[in-house]
Amino acid sequence: MTAIVRARGVVKRWGSTVALGGVDAEIQPGVTGLLGANGAGKTTLLGLILGLHRQDEGTLEVLGLDPTTAGPEVRARLGYAPEHDALPGDVRAHDLVRHMVEIHGLPAKEAVGRASDALWHVGLGEERFRPVGTMSTGQKQRVKLASALAHDPALLLLDEPTNGLDPMQRDSMLELIRRIGTDFGISVILSSHLLEEVERVCDGVLILSAGTVVTSGTLDELRGSGGALVVEPDDRLDDLVAALAQKGFEVEVIGTRLVVTGDDIAVADAVRDASIALGIGLRRMQRRTATLEDVFLAGTGS
Amino acid sequence: MSNAQIYEQGYRRYDGPRLPLRSSITSLAIHSMRRGLGLRRTFWAKLLPIATVVIAYVPAAVFVGIAALIPDEITDEVDAIPDYADYFGNISAAIILFVAIVGPEVLCSDRRNGMLGMYLASPLTRETYLLAKVLGVLPVLLLVTLGPELLLLVGRSLVDAGPESVGDFLLVLLRVLASGIAMSAIYTAISLAAASLTDRRAFASAGVILLILMSGGVTAALVEEADLDRNLYLLNIGFLPIELVYRVFGEPGGEPSLSTASVALASLAWTLASGALVVWRYRKLTIAR
Numbered sequence: 001m002t003a004i005v006r007a008r009g010v011v012k013r014w015g016s017t018v019a020l021g022g023v024d025a026e027i028q029p030g031v032t033g034l035l036g037a038n039g040a041g042k043t044t045l046l047g048l049i050l051g052l053h054r055q056d057e058g059t060l061e062v063l064g065l066d067p068t069t070a071g072p073e074v075r076a077r078l079g080y081a082p083e084h085d086a087l088p089g090d091v092r093a094h095d096l097v098r099h100m101v102e103i104h105g106l107p108a109k110e111a112v113g114r115a116s117d118a119l120w121h122v123g124l125g126e127e128r129f130r131p132v133g134t135m136s137t138g139q140k141q142r143v144k145l146a147s148a149l150a151h152d153p154a155l156l157l158l159d160e161p162t163n164g165l166d167p168m169q170r171d172s173m174l175e176l177i178r179r180i181g182t183d184f185g186i187s188v189i190l191s192s193h194l195l196e197e198v199e200r201v202c203d204g205v206l207i208l209s210a211g212t213v214v215t216s217g218t219l220d221e222l223r224g225s226g227g228a229l230v231v232e233p234d235d236r237l238d239d240l241v242a243a244l245a246q247k248g249f250e251v252e253v254i255g256t257r258l259v260v261t262g263d264d265i266a267v268a269d270a271v272r273d274a275s276i277a278l279g280i281g282l283r284r285m286q287r288r289t290a291t292l293e294d295v296f297l298a299g300t301g302s
Numbered sequence: 303m304s305n306a307q308i309y310e311q312g313y314r315r316y317d318g319p320r321l322p323l324r325s326s327i328t329s330l331a332i333h334s335m336r337r338g339l340g341l342r343r344t345f346w347a348k349l350l351p352i353a354t355v356v357i358a359y360v361p362a363a364v365f366v367g368i369a370a371l372i373p374d375e376i377t378d379e380v381d382a383i384p385d386y387a388d389y390f391g392n393i394s395a396a397i398i399l400f401v402a403i404v405g406p407e408v409l410c411s412d413r414r415n416g417m418l419g420m421y422l423a424s425p426l427t428r429e430t431y432l433l434a435k436v437l438g439v440l441p442v443l444l445l446v447t448l449g450p451e452l453l454l455l456v457g458r459s460l461v462d463a464g465p466e467s468v469g470d471f472l473l474v475l476l477r478v479l480a481s482g483i484a485m486s487a488i489y490t491a492i493s494l495a496a497a498s499l500t501d502r503r504a505f506a507s508a509g510v511i512l513l514i515l516m517s518g519g520v521t522a523a524l525v526e527e528a529d530l531d532r533n534l535y536l537l538n539i540g541f542l543p544i545e546l547v548y549r550v551f552g553e554p555g556g557e558p559s560l561s562t563a564s565v566a567l568a569s570l571a572w573t574l575a576s577g578a579l580v581v582w583r584y585r586k587l588t589i590a591r
Contacts, residue, residue, distance in 0.1 A: 014588075050423050052589050072425035076320055080423035086416030090343045102329040103424045105320035117314060147420065152316035157423075184313040 002064070004029055004155055004187050005049060009058035012044055012211075019044040021211040022058065027189065028218075031181035033198030034191040035296065036208035042191040043083065045208070046157050049189070050080060063154055076105055079148030083159040083191075086144060089133025093119060093143045096132060097150050104151035111150075118150035119143075122176060138169035145173075149180065156180060156188045162197060174201050199292045207296055215295060223289045228261045231271050232284035243274040259288060326425050327434040334438025337411065338404040351403050357396040358446040359453060362389065366457030374463060383463070386451055386478060387551040390485075390544050393450060397489070398514055398540070400446050405493025406506035408439050414501040419589045428584045432494075440490045447489070448482025481547040488543045488569055491576035498583040514540040532559050536568035543569065 005027040012020040020041045034042050047053050048060055051067030051074055060067060067074045087096065098115035102108055119128040122142040127135065132143055141161055148156055158177065162170045178201040181188045192198050198205055199219065206216040215222060233240050241251050241258060247270050250261040260267045264287060275282055335341075339355075340348035365383045384392065412418040421431055455471075455478055458464035465471040496509040518540040524530045535541060535557050546569050548555030549562040 047589065052422055071427060072323060072430075075423055076425045078423065080420065082416060082419045082423075084416050086420050088411060088415050088417060090347060092342070095342060099329065099333050100420065100424070103326045103421065103426065105322070105326055105425060106316065107318070107321060108329075110316070110318060114314070114316065121313065152314075185315075 002029075003027060003061075004063055005189070006061040007045075007058065008060075010045075010048065010055045010060055011057035012041075012048060012053060012055050014044075019211055020048075020055070023208075023211070023213050025206050025213050025216050027206060027216075028204055029187045030203035031178065031188045031190060031201055033202035033205040034189055034208065035193070035195065035198050035205055035292075037193055039210075040193075040208040041211040042193075042208055043159060044211075046080075046159055046189070046191060049157065050075060050078060077154040079151065079153035079156040079186075081141075081144040081148040081156075081158050081161055083163060085140065087132045087140055090131055092129050093124060093132055093135070093146070094128040096143065097128075097146050100147040101151045104153075106151055114150045114152070115146075118146040121149070122146045123172070137164040138166070138173070141165060141169075141173060142176075145176070149184075149186070153186060156186050157191070158188060159191045160193070161190065162192070162194070170197070177201050195292045195296055205292065205295075215298075219292065222292070222295045227263075228259050228288040229264060229267045229271065230284065230286055230288050231258045231260055231282065232256055233258075233275065234281040234283060236278055236280050239278050240271075240274055240280065243278060244270055247274075257284070323425055323430060327430055327437065330421065330426065330431065330434035331437035334408045334435055335442050338408045338439060338442045351400065351407075354396050354400040354403065355445050355449075358393045358400070358450050361392045362450040362453040362457065365389075365454060366461065369458050369463035370461035383458075385551070385553075386454065386474060387481070387548045387553050387555075389451060389454060390547055393446065394540075394544065397446050397485075398511060401443060401489040401493045402507040402510040404442050405439055405490065405510065406497040406503040408435055409494055409497035410501055410503045410506050413587075414503075418587075422589050428587075429581070432580060432584055435494065436490060439494060440486050443486040443489050443493075444482055447485040448478065451478045451482055477551050481550040484546055484550065484569065485543045488539075488546075488573050491573040491580075492539060495576035495579045498580040532557065533564065535560060536564060539572060542572065 003026040005025070007023045007025045010020055010023040011018070023041075023045065034045065036042050044053070048055055049062050049067060051062075051071030054068045062074050063077055065074050094115050097118055098111045101111035101114050106114065116125070116128060119125055122145050124139060124142050124146065127139065132140060135143065141164070145158070145161065148158070161177065162173050165173060174197055177188060177190060180186050181201070181203070190198065190202060202219060204216070204218045205222060207214045231240070237253065237256065237258070241253060244251050244258070244260055249267060249270060252259040252261075260271065262270075268285065271282070271285060337343070339351050369383055390397070412421065418431075422428065426434065455464060455474055459471060465474050492513065493506075493510050496513065497503075497506040499509065500506050517538045521534045521538040521541075524534050525532055535545075541556065542565065545555045545557060545560070545565050549565050555565075
């Protein structure tokens with residue numbers, strides 16, 4: 001699979017502040033969460049992907065192009081919904097979205113239809129001729145999303161799209177983002193500081209902390225990368241613990257299960273050999289799955 | 303049996319052509335023109351710009367009416383109808399007000415409401431964005447720097463009070479076009495420069511008016527009271543565009559001691575310096591940090 005974003009040693013400084021300190025990352029198609037605390041460098045990375053700034057060091061490739069030299073070509077295929085309010089209050093939602101479609105190079109006639117379609121998709125079909133200033137925060141977030149989506153981008157960049165939304169609006173926005181990634185077939189980079197929402201909608205995640213990548217990969221990989229196996233023997237729990245400890249593995253007993261820390265394959269081989277030697281059966285042996293919070297905390301050292 | 307059917311609209315991909323950058327620039331320019339005039343916005347957003355434009359045309363309509371109704375001998379004797387270059391003296395307040403409204407409305411709003419970030423996340427760059435804004439403001443300002451003069455020329459010609467031959471008509475038309483475009487270019491640069499310095503439209507509008515009034519007051523004081531060089535009038539941005547119009551029409555203007563070349567060069571310098579200020583400000587702006 002070809003990466004949609006490929007960063008190699010990307011450094012970006014703002015004066016004496018290092019916003020990104022050597023980012024190496026590959027973001028694959030699908031919905032990817034860009035996770036990190038405020039100030040971790042998420043928005044700066046989005047700005048670099050958009051070609052709004054030039055990195056001080058390293059190389060960056062977006063959709064196979066260098067955004068610093070091919071900015072307009074890259075941005076024509078990107079949709080961007082910024083974090084903060086970015087909408088003129090006295091303009092009708094449909095006029096605004098249609099205008100943004102035209103700005104991205106689609107013919108005027110096509111823009112009218114696509115603006116309507118996009119507003120229907122985000123649930124504002126009936127409200128599309130209302131001035132944006134009369135809309136609720138949730139509706140404004142949807143107008144921003146429609147503006148970013150309507151020109152049919154290859155990649156959608158959403159910066160904290162659930163900011164200011166109540167729980168129901170948030171659920172609905174996350175469901176919509178998931179649909180964009182799956183049903184619409186548009187890759188999404190979702191910048192967020194909320195683990196739960198990234199876990200709900202994303203296929204992959206890139207975790208930033210203080211301007212560096214602490215971990216990245218698909219959620220399945222990351223959850224499975226707890227570095228331990230959970231083992232549940234039929235019988236003789238203590239003997240199995242002793243046998244594994246003798247081979248140098250760290251073993252934790254939780255009820256009738258053991259958590260054996262170490263390389264997956266080495267642990268699996270050791271458990272297999274010990275169980276054969278002891279003549280006991282195994283009911284379960286699986287990777288210990290971590291929550292995204294575990295991954296985040298382990299990565300950021302929190 | 304009902305024929306009703308339920309359609310799942312689904313998402314439609316776009317496989318058609320994407321137009322070149324100039325179409326994005328044109329789209330933003332047209333959007334900016336509408337914004338400057340308050341079109342497709344509330345009544346209150348339209349009120350001031352449209353009223354100012356109307357005010358700029360009223361004297362021209364009145365002068366054409368006078369030319370139509372009163373014999374030439376009388377109008378010539380009492381000097382009732384101004385020359386083309388003199389006309390701007392009647393509407394200078396409306397022009398200044400319009401300039402102070404349009405530039406800030408077109409430029410400040412995008413920074414204040416965050417649309418600038420959305421635009422720069424499109425194929426537009428900072429430079430092409432500014433080009434679109436210039437193309438959005440300049441034609442709108444032509445409504446007050448060119449339109450009334452055209453009305454005066456065409457109206458007077460229709461009532462037989464205009465240029466006497468086709469050649470004269472074309473010469474006056476050329477001068478009207480040149481002076482209107484030059485004046486609009488200078489004021490576009492000035493209003494955008496003021497608008498680039500603040501996100502607040504009201505401050506930028508006040509800045510434009512203050513700059514025009516104060517440059518007039520200060521240069522007059524320096525030249526007339528302190529008896530300094532009369533070339534200092536070239537720093538008077540209220541005076542300079544109108545003086546340029548006189549020179550385009552081949553008239554000595556309000557300050558005959560200044561050469562036409564110096565008036566033209568000073569106008570160009572004001573325009574370029576203001577434009578450079580806008581570009582510099584926008585290159586320094588940080589978006590999505």
